Amino acid sequence: MFCPQCGKENEAAARFCGHCGATIGECAPESPPGPGRPAVPGEPVRIVDLARAASAVSPGLKWGVIAASVLAPIVGMGMGLYYWMRAESPEKLAVGKTWFFIGLGITAFYLLLGTEQY
Ligand SMILES: [Zn+2]
Structure with missing residues (x-):
């Protein structure tokens, strides 16, 4: 500066x-x-x-944020898939599907972002 x-x-x-x-x-x-x-x-x-x-912001914290933002959609996808497969009720099936596709979408977004950067 x-x-x-x-x-x-x-x-x-x-x-x-x-x-x-x-x-x-x-x-x-x-x-x-x-x-x-x-x-x-x-x-x-x-x-x-x-x-x-x-x-x-230290590099360690930055990687922590990246890991968390990558991990969160994967966890969401897993949870969604779990609810989807169990499908105890139509409500849970809908919630599971929603979470699965949100997680899938965010994961695909990060993958696109990653391939564009490297
Ligand atoms: Zn001066």
């Missing part, structure tokens, strides 16, 4: 410039507040915090 005051590079997570001490990220140079409209102090800071949080 570059300092808006002096233009020198700083760490992405830095709150203050290490060269001139200016606060980084509080003022957005691309979108200055309109004339006569007071600046909202909370909003740009919140966006910066979100970006910082996203970049601070």
Whole structure:
């Protein structure tokens, strides 16, 4: 991240410039507040915090999220198939079918996503 005051590079997570001490990220140079409209102090800071949080996510956590989002539809598919095969009542059959196809759809979506990326 570059300092808006002096233009020198700083760490992405830095709150203050290490060269001139200016606060980084509080003022957005691309979108200055309109004339006569007071600046909202909370909003740009919140966006910066979100970006910082996203970049601070560790690879382990990221893989955990990926594993969970892949595992969830598979579990849903299994549960759906289980209800579908047992089919004790028409309601359970419908619920099982619904869950099976939701899981199948999400799994197919992830597979498509994966083949597109690699
Ligand atoms: Zn600076």
